Amino acid sequence: MSTAPLKTPFLIAGELPKQSIRDQVYALLRDRLHKGDISTQDRLVDHELAAQLNVSRMPVREALLQLKNEGYLEGTSRGFILPQFTPEDIADMFEVRLLLEPAAAAIACQNSKVDGLGKMTVAVENAEKAHLKADVLGYMSANWAFWVAWMDMVPNRRLAQVIYRLRDHAQVVRLATLQDTEFRELSLHHTKEILAAFVKRDTEAVKDRVAHNLRMSAASYYAKQEALMGAEAA
Incomplete structure (x- = not known):
């Protein structure tokens, strides 16, 4: 190490x-x-x-x-x-994030501003450029900027603080999954869908797409861990 x-x-x-x-x-x-x-x-x-x-x-x-x-x-x-989380820890984090993040995103959509949407758009463009260059850290940075842009439009800062902490603790998930080109491409696709819903001010679509993205992240993480365990067993 x-x-x-x-x-x-x-x-x-x-x-x-x-x-x-x-x-x-x-x-x-x-x-x-x-x-x-x-x-x-x-x-x-x-x-x-x-x-x-x-x-x-x-x-x-x-x-x-x-x-x-x-x-x-x-x-x-x-x-x-970095913390060594158990599979149960990761599952608990995703469960709480699924309760809070989609609802927070819908609230952010209701309170969206032109400058916030502009920051989200730029972040998606940067994420796509980083993905095409296989720049994992660049992609993660752009993905973080996208997330922060809509979180900044959540008026309840106590809610935002709790979600920030949960997302920070899930860093191990992003490190494990975004190295994979296929998953990164899927992540980019879902991010674009979230942006499109924000631009249309469709709060229900925003809520659904943020929830779907979280479920996809969890599924990809578990699939990655199973693959690693299978490789070690072999």
Whole structure:
């Protein structure tokens, strides 16, 4: 397991005077988690990250511990890694997301704005470009931008916060499935369908398509895991 190198420039403290160094490190690592820059093979070690960022070790460790306490990382004797969820954990997450996300998407559709729809459209275009180049991380970043664009149109921020947390915890699912070209193509197709429903302001279609996309993600994840188990058994 390797230590994940930083691919995102660190924020200069003077540029964001309202944020502490710990907050900046936390925001940077959360952004990398969202974009898929941190994989299940990576290990985050506080003193190594501190050296890369040219900051002291303590704020980095505090940021990592905060991510651990929020369930985004797991602590080990040699650093922090992505959580190792059981199949039951994944099933529970999808069950809750299916209860919340489709309804939230319908509310977002009701409250949609031109700029939000524009951001969703650009994200789909970027996702398609990344898919054609087999750029998995680029696709994940664009997919995240699409999701954030419609989530920003959900007026109930407490609801949005809960959904954000659940989606963050499901990062292991995206890392496992979006590597597959066929699944990524299917994901892109469903994303386009969701966008089309938003543009038409068809709340029922938005709700149905978001739910269908979640079910497809769950099915693809389980199929991937079964295939891996079969390969190991062979």
